[in-house]
Structure formats: structure tokens, C-alpha cells
Amino acid sequence: NRLMNEIILELYKQNYAISNLAPFSESFYRRYGYENAIYEKMYELNPAYLRLFKPIKEGKIVREKWKESNLKEAVIRLYQDKLNQNNQRNTVDREEWWWDRLDTYYPGRFICVYFDKNNQPAGYMFYCIRDRDFRVEELYYKTPQAAKALLSIIASHSSSDLKYYVKMPESSLLGEFFPEQEELKVQILPYMMTRIINVEQVLEALHLTNSGKINMEITDDEIVAENNGTWEIDQINKETKVRKNEKDPDYSGSLTNWTKVLLGHLTLKQAVRLGFIKEHHPVDNDFIKGEVSFYDYF
Numbered sequence: 001n002r003l004m005n006e007i008i009l010e011l012y013k014q015n016y017a018i019s020n021l022a023p024f025s026e027s028f029y030r031r032y033g034y035e036n037a038i039y040e041k042m043y044e045l046n047p048a049y050l051r052l053f054k055p056i057k058e059g060k061i062v063r064e065k066w067k068e069s070n071l072k073e074a075v076i077r078l079y080q081d082k083l084n085q086n087n088q089r090n091t092v093d094r095e096e097w098w099w100d101r102l103d104t105y106y107p108g109r110f111i112c113v114y115f116d117k118n119n120q121p122a123g124y125m126f127y128c129i130r131d132r133d134f135r136v137e138e139l140y141y142k143t144p145q146a147a148k149a150l151l152s153i154i155a156s157h158s159s160s161d162l163k164y165y166v167k168m169p170e171s172s173l174l175g176e177f178f179p180e181q182e183e184l185k186v187q188i189l190p191y192m193m194t195r196i197i198n199v200e201q202v203l204e205a206l207h208l209t210n211s212g213k214i215n216m217e218i219t220d221d222e223i224v225a226e227n228n229g230t231w232e233i234d235q236i237n238k239e240t241k242v243r244k245n246e247k248d249p250d251y252s253g254s255l256t257n258w259t260k261v262l263l264g265h266l267t268l269k270q271a272v273r274l275g276f277i278k279e280h281h282p283v284d285n286d287f288i289k290g291e292v293s294f295y296d297y298f
Contacts, residue, residue, distance in 0.1 A: 006031045017201035020192045035259040038192035038294045043174045044185035045164035050155040059116045067103040071113045074121035089290040114149040134167040138295040169293045199227040203242045207288045208235040217249035241257035253277040
């Protein structure tokens with residue numbers, strides 16, 4: 001208990017906005033202000049459906065072991081392109097040392113990169129085969145052709161003796177590429193929990209769907225007292241201003257419940273309907289949050 005309090009206060013002093021962790025117990029970490037905010041979508045593929053994806057006729061696919069790979073530059077470029085779209089939230093900005101330690105942390109993985117007809121990288125995939133499971137642990141594509149090309153690589157390993165799993169971000173629409181979907185098994189699974197360390201920083205990083213103001217009250221942060229109180233978010237055009245005030249709030253909720261809205265997948269209206277957030281004065285507004293593409297584990 002002392003250690004968790006000390007860590008969170010130290011993060012606040014060092015000006016961190018959020019903290020993510022992989023929980024051994026959700027209820028345990030919720031005591032310290034953490035809440036489920038990062039989910040993954042897990043596809044279990046029917047081998048019969050994979051046979052619908054034929055070898056590509058345009059572009060090329062290069063496959064190598066990561067530690068022997070000359071493909072790192074292409075993978076890093078694709079990953080960084082995604083970050084630069086400015087629609088990501090809580091997606092890890094991987095530094096060079098992170099890429100270098102991938103093979104140590106995830107030994108035995110293969111990397112595939114699809115290059116389009118102009119020889120430009122358009123998609124990549126990390127996968128491994130263990131204990132008769134074919135597991136895709138990271139897949140990203142810029143174009144439909146890249147998605148189908150990577151699915152064709154999975155199909156080239158098609159066997160009734162294997163089970164096939166593809167881990168994707170929660171917002172993934174990969175299943176739409178399958179002409180037959182009835183026996184696709186799709187699960188949304190909680191992955192990482194997030195703790196808002198500095199409410200003001202998080203609110204300043206978000207935008208509202210409409211110009212205007214929202215007054216939101218945050219309660220129950222028993223570690224970082226500065227986060228409690230009523231915060232006014234005022235958006236004029238695309239500029240967001242955040243400050244504390246003494247006004248009656250439009251909405252009230254605990255820090256963990258606001259995390260579901262600010263960094264999780266609930267809209268403000270959904271959180272009100274579910275009873276996580278209390279509505280005092282209805283406001284026709286919500287938060288624009290972007291997508292989470294979280295493949296990392298630490």
C-alpha cells in the first residue's frame with residue numbers, strides 16, 4: 001500500500017499524465033485509481049475460412065525472423081505512420097531500445113511485411129506457432145490489399161490441426177474481410193488498466209465533439225488530492241482550455257469512472273445510462289478520444 005502510494009505521488013511530481021499496468025487483480029489496482037481502459041479484440045479463425053484467401057497477385061510479401069530481419073525499417077515506418085495520424089490514444093511511442101529488445105522479449109516470432117506494387121510497405125504482421133496454435137500477436141495494414149495479403153500468409157499455413165488466433169486493437173474491422181463470418185469467434189478482452197495521474201494534463205489533451213463548456217466533478221482520488229474538484233473544459237474552435245472552478249458541476253463521478261470515459265471506450269452518455277457518471281445538467285457534448293492500438297506488455 002505504501003509502495004503504490006509513493007509511486008503514484010512520484011509520477012505526479014515528475015509530471016506524468018497517466019500510468020498503465022497489466023493487473024494480476026483488477027479489484028486490487030482499482031483501489032489505487034486504476035481502471036480498465038485498454039482492450040483487445042481476439043479473433044479465432046476457422047481454418048476452412050482461411051482457404052478463401054488466395055496468394056497475392058500484386059506486390060510482394062517478405063518473411064523473416066525478427067533478429068535476422070532487414071525489415072525493421074519498414075515496420076518502424078508503418079508503426080510511426082500510424083502514430084502520426086493523430087487519432088491514437090494510449091498507443092505506445094516505441095523508442096529505438098524497445099524495438100531492439102523485441103526478440104529477447106518475444107523469442108521465436110516471425111515478421112511479414114507486405115510491399116505494394118510500388119514497393120512501398122503497406123502492412124506488417126508478427127506471428128508465432130506454439131503448441132499447435134498459430135498466433136498473430138500484432139498486425140497492421142494501411143490498405144485493404146495489405147490486409148488480404150497478410151491473411152493470405154496465415155492461409156498458407158492452413159491446417160485442421162492448428163488453431164488460429166489474431167490479436168487486434170478493439171476497433172479492428174478485420175472480420176469484415178471474411179466472406180463467411182458465421183463461425184468467426186470474436187472476443188473483446190480487457191488488457192491493460194490505466195490510472196490518470198494528472199487530470200489537468202489529460203483534459204488538455206482531449207477535444208470535445210462540439211464547441212462549448214463542460215463542468216465535470218472528479219471525486220475519490222485518495223492519493224493525488226489535486227485531481228479532485230470541478231474542472232471546466234472550454235473548447236473554442238479546436239483550442240481547449242482547462243481550469244478548476246467552484247461552479248455546480250454538469251456531471252460528477254469518481255476518478256475510476258471518469259477514466260472509463262476519458263481514456264476508456266465509454267461515451268459520456270453511455271456512462272450516465274450505466275450509472276457510472278451522475279448527470280446534473282445535460283450538456284450536448286462529449287469527448288473525442290481516438291483509437292487505442294496497444295500490443296505491448298510490460
